[in-house]
Amino acid sequence: MTGDRTLTLREAILEALAEEMERDAAVLYIGEDVGAAGGVFRQTEGLFDRFGAGRVIDTPISEAAIVGMAVGAAMTGSRPVVEIMFADFVTQVMDPLVNQAAKLRYMSAGGFSVPLVLRTAVGVGGNLGPQHSQSPHAWFAHVPGLRVAMPATPADAKGLMKTAIRTDDPVVFVEDRMTYNLRGPVPADGDPVPFGQARVARAGSDVTLVAISRMVHVAEKAAAQLAERGVSAEVIDLRTLSPLDMDTVIASVRKTSRAVVVDGGVRQFGITGEIAATIGELAFDHLDAPVRRLGAPNVPASSATALEKMILPTAEAVRDAVLSLFGTASATQEEPKT
Amino acid sequence: MTAPAADRRRAIFARMLLMRRLEESVALMSKDHPFGHFHLYIGQEATGAAVIEALRPTDLATTTHRNHGHLVGRGADEKAVLAEILGRADGCNGGRGGTLHVTDRDRGFLATSAVVGGSIGLGTGAAHALKRQGKGAVCAAFFGDGAMEEGIAFETLNLAALWRLPVLYVCENNSRGALGARAGEFPTSEMAAPKLSGIPESLGIRTAVVDGADADAVHAAAADAVDALRAGDGPVFLEARTERWPGSRPLWPELLTGETDLALAWEPERIAGDHAAWIREQDPILRYARVLTDAGVCTRDDLAAIDRDVRDRMAAARDFAAASPWPDARSATDTVFALEA
Numbered sequence: 231m232t233g234d235r236t237l238t239l240r241e242a243i244l245e246a247l248a249e250e251m252e253r254d255a256a257v258l259y260i261g262e263d264v265g266a267a268g269g270v271f272r273q274t275e276g277l278f279d280r281f282g283a284g285r286v287i288d289t290p291i292s293e294a295a296i297v298g299m300a301v302g303a304a305m306t307g308s309r310p311v312v313e314i315m316f317a318d319f320v321t322q323v324m325d326p327l328v329n330q331a332a333k334l335r336y337m338s339a340g341g342f343s344v345p346l347v348l349r350t351a352v353g354v355g356g357n358l359g360p361q362h363s364q365s366p367h368a369w370f371a372h373v374p375g376l377r378v379a380m381p382a383t384p385a386d387a388k389g390l391m392k393t394a395i396r397t398d399d400p401v402v403f404v405e406d407r408m409t410y411n412l413r414g415p416v417p418a419d420g421d422p423v424p425f426g427q428a429r430v431a432r433a434g435s436d437v438t439l440v441a442i443s444r445m446v447h448v449a450e451k452a453a454a455q456l457a458e459r460g461v462s463a464e465v466i467d468l469r470t471l472s473p474l475d476m477d478t479v480i481a482s483v484r485k486t487s488r489a490v491v492v493d494g495g496v497r498q499f500g501i502t503g504e505i506a507a508t509i510g511e512l513a514f515d516h517l518d519a520p521v522r523r524l525g526a527p528n529v530p531a532s533s534a535t536a537l538e539k540m541i542l543p544t545a546e547a548v549r550d551a552v553l554s555l556f557g558t559a560s561a562t563q564e565e566p567k568t
Numbered sequence: 569m570t571a572p573a574a575d576r577r578r579a580i581f582a583r584m585l586l587m588r589r590l591e592e593s594v595a596l597m598s599k600d601h602p603f604g605h606f607h608l609y610i611g612q613e614a615t616g617a618a619v620i621e622a623l624r625p626t627d628l629a630t631t632t633h634r635n636h637g638h639l640v641g642r643g644a645d646e647k648a649v650l651a652e653i654l655g656r657a658d659g660c661n662g663g664r665g666g667t668l669h670v671t672d673r674d675r676g677f678l679a680t681s682a683v684v685g686g687s688i689g690l691g692t693g694a695a696h697a698l699k700r701q702g703k704g705a706v707c708a709a710f711f712g713d714g715a716m717e718e719g720i721a722f723e724t725l726n727l728a729a730l731w732r733l734p735v736l737y738v739c740e741n742n743s744r745g746a747l748g749a750r751a752g753e754f755p756t757s758e759m760a761a762p763k764l765s766g767i768p769e770s771l772g773i774r775t776a777v778v779d780g781a782d783a784d785a786v787h788a789a790a791a792d793a794v795d796a797l798r799a800g801d802g803p804v805f806l807e808a809r810t811e812r813w814p815g816s817r818p819l820w821p822e823l824l825t826g827e828t829d830l831a832l833a834w835e836p837e838r839i840a841g842d843h844a845a846w847i848r849e850q851d852p853i854l855r856y857a858r859v860l861t862d863a864g865v866c867t868r869d870d871l872a873a874i875d876r877d878v879r880d881r882m883a884a885a886r887d888f889a890a891a892s893p894w895p896d897a898r899s900a901t902d903t904v905f906a907l908e909a
Contacts, residue, residue: 270819290717290758291684319683322718357604357655359666361682529901533604533666534655536894 235418240273240410242384246391247274247311249420251281254309257395260287260296261313261349270315271351271410297323297348301331301400304346309395311347317404318364320350331400332375343398347391351407352494353444354531354541363531363538365495367443370402371471371504377401377425378471382446384414386469389423396422406444406494426473430482434464437488437552440479440505442468445492445543452548461552471501479505480512487518488555492543497525519555524548569788574865576621580783581856581866582874583617587637588828588853589875589882590646594636594653594667595815595823597886603654606667608821609637611781611813612740614852616641618786619708619738619806622794628676628698628707630691633668634740635680638710644672646881647888656892663895678707685718687711688737692724695735695803706734706797713741716764725803729771732802736793737773739764739807740780742816768805780808781852784859811850814843825851830875833857834868 237245251257259277261269265288268275278286289296293314300310314320320327331344352365370378377399381387387405394401431446432453439449446467453463464482468475483489489509491502502523509521524543531541571577591608598606609616616637623629623642631638636653640646644660652659653667660672668682678694681687691709698705715721716739728735741764761767765775774796776789786808793804815824825843832839832847833854839847847854860866 267819291714292717292719294719322683357602357666359604359668359682360664361668527901529904530664532655532664532895532900533668534657534659534663534895536655536897537664537900540897540900 234415236413237384237416238410239381239384239387239405239412239414240271242388242416243391243405244273244275244277245416246388246395246420247277248280250392250395251277251285254395256307256309258285258287258303258308258310259313260289260300260310262289262291262315264288264313269313271407273410274313293319293322294326298326298330300346301326301334301344304331304344304400305334305342309345311349311395314348314350316362317350317352317366318361320348320366323348327376327400327402328373332373335399336375344400345398346400347394347403348400349403349405351405353406353408354494354538355408357533357535357538359533360530363541365526367402367404367471368495368500370404371474371501375400376472378404379425379469380404380406380443380471381469382409382431382443382467384412384416386423386429386467388416388420390425390469392420392422393425397425404443409444412447423469425470426475427469428475428478429467429469430464430478431467432463432465434462434486436462436486437464437490437555438479438482438486439463439465439490439492439548439552440468441465441492442471442501443494445494448543448545449492449548451545452552455545455549456552459553461556463552476505476508476512479509483509483513484516487516488552489517490522490524490548490551490555492548493525494542495525496528497523498528500525522551522555524551569785571784571863572621572787572791576787577784577860577865580617580621580787581860581871582878583620583641584613584783584853584856585875585878586640586646587613587616589878590636590640590649590885592823592827593650593882593886595821597650597654597889601654601890604666604668606653606821607634608813608816609634610815610825611850611852612742612808612810613637613641614783614856615738615740615780615786615808615810616710618783619736619790621787622790623708624705625676626703626705628678628691628694628705629710630678630687630694630707631680631710632684632687632712632715633680633682634712635670636667639670639672639675639677642675642677644670644675644677646885648672650885650889651892654889654892655894656889657895658888658892662899685711685715685720688715688724689720692728692733692735695728695733696731699734704798706736706794708736708738710738710740713739713743713759713764715739716759716767722767725768725771725773725805728803729768729773732800734797734800735803736790736797737768737803737805739805741807741809742780742812763807765805765807773803773805774801775805775807777807777809780810781850781855783852783856810852811846814846828853830854830857830871834861
């Protein structure tokens with residue numbers, strides 16, 4: 231790492247994009263309002279001026295068409311990064327993404343690769359209402375053939391985006407839009423961050439907190455609160471859902487004997503279930519308490535701030551869930567009944 | 569073109585002014601009440617108001633993220649609309665939808681889709697149900713020119729044509745003069761078709777293209793269309809073209825043309841500033857005010873009286889919305905399902 235240079239997560243991804251576009255002329259950026267306008271989150275600022283309209287491509291509001299075309303282009307020598315502004319709109323592209331991109335390598339017995347990055351934003355906040363506030367990353371992780379990366383820090387955002395662009399598999403690159411202004415150290419040169427290697431964001435000995443993306447920061451905040459109460463929490467940042475690094479999680483749980491899994495997606499049938507179940511399968515003998523899961527309730531996000539706030543797990547909720555494992559709070563799993 | 573009857577023209581103007589003053593209130597309140605990204609209907613009032621005037625109360629409608637004008641234009645309580653935009657408990661939808669999703673079932677609105685193109689599919693489905701009910705009701709599906717870029721538009725138009733559904737497609741093409749390719753401006757939408765109405769025409773759908781800032785022209789076309797729909801002639805596609813209001817060029821809307829001064833309709837020499845051309849030539853409110861006084865339908869005093877009333881209502885609505893409580897967080901999980909498990 232060169233010095234203590236810091237960037238926001240948004241800037242870090244932008245830097246990865248620029249470096250990869252510089253390195254490989256096959257890399258394209260495609261999406262709505264991504265060109266001269268620079269993206270609705272300013273997430274492509276400057277790319278258009280630097281690489282031109284031939285490589286930073288504005289499209290009509292035609293998500294299914296642009297992802298379908300990106301799949302075909304990826305099979306034919308291009309390496310497109312396609313942006314779907316909000317993950318809610320990925321519903322529009324499920325056919326080219328799930329039935330085409332994810333399957334083509336397998337169906338051609340390895341004859342074709344689909345080096346495509348679908349970049350999209352999840353997250354709750356800003357009063358955007360039910361059709362702009364979903365976090366459906368678990369859907370993507372459920373599809374064989376798709377890679378799913380979700381950075382928590384600016385450094386990882388840069389390194390994971392580089393890997394996403396260089397890998398020959400289709401990658402859904404999921405950013406929490408509420409982390410765009412998060413600032414942190416980012417190496418100027420910067421090696422790619424490999425997929426499938428979780429990061430120990432904080433070392434601890436009494437409980438393992440497993441999270442990804444924005445929820446890593448919630449878990450870290452909870453860990454700080456727990457430290458004040460004498461509980462040492464280890465925080466694991468998964469970095470990618472596919473591949474999923476359960477080895478790091480299991481090694482941690484064997485040490486701590488307790489685990490709480492935290493996610494911003496809907497808890498029901500979400501990623502916390504997969505991780506908790508795998509801990510149960512692989513580390514049952516080491517557990518001193520049931521694995522707890524925190525996620526969004528089974529309800530759409532509202533526009534109203536008061537209702538929006540209750541969607542995501544808070545640090546306080548994570549802290550209390552941990553304390554419940556030590557018998558100092560209720561052990562029941564509170565989930566609004568819907 | 570025959571102009572609508574005088575009482576209809578006055579009603580259209582009143583609806584237009586209600587829309588304008590509501591949106592000015594929204595812009596004003598956005599400074600003190602963050603309620604998320606929003607879209608204003610300014611510059612398109614003639615289209616919504618005249619189409620709504622051509623509908624009956626039993627007709628249905630679907631709309632988009634740019635819905636505020638449609639809602640109050642069709643009689644939704646401006647207090648509840650503003651409260652909804654602010655995400656308050658007294659909003660039309662209890663604060664759940666916010667600015668992007670204001671609806672009012674009692675005024676015949678099924679849905680406001682913030683996903684581009686959504687209103688086209690839903691409106692056509694409603695028309696299918698209305699046809700089955702056989703009472704002659706129709707559905708108006710409002711959407712912008714950008715929606716024509718989505719696959720659902722083509723697929724739905726085809727079905728509506730095949731099944732001769734009583735749906736009025738109101739394509740509010742507000743991109744005339746849009747400069748999205750310039751840095752920092754939105755949107756960048758574009759179509760290869762030289763005219764949007766060529767797409768439905770290729771499917772045998774009857775189309776009309778009108779100046780969307782000319783209330784009388786929109787009303788004539790909409791009234792014709794609705795007659796055809798009720799006669800069972802199949803869908804109609806109405807493209808209403810407007811010059812993009814300068815205030816919606818930035819990513820976040822701004823009242824770049826100021827609060828509307830009705831007197832400018834008759835005193836154009838007082839119009840100044842960067843956006844004078846839009847105000848002088850395009851502002852549908854000023855244009856219609858001039859048309860109505862020139863035609864002797866109303867006097868300047870009549871229109872000023874309507875404006876005073878509308879402003880009073882909006883002032884009350886702003887106070888109401890600002891004072892409305894936040895929704896109770898305990899209610900957040902209500903109504904997810906029809907049957908609570």
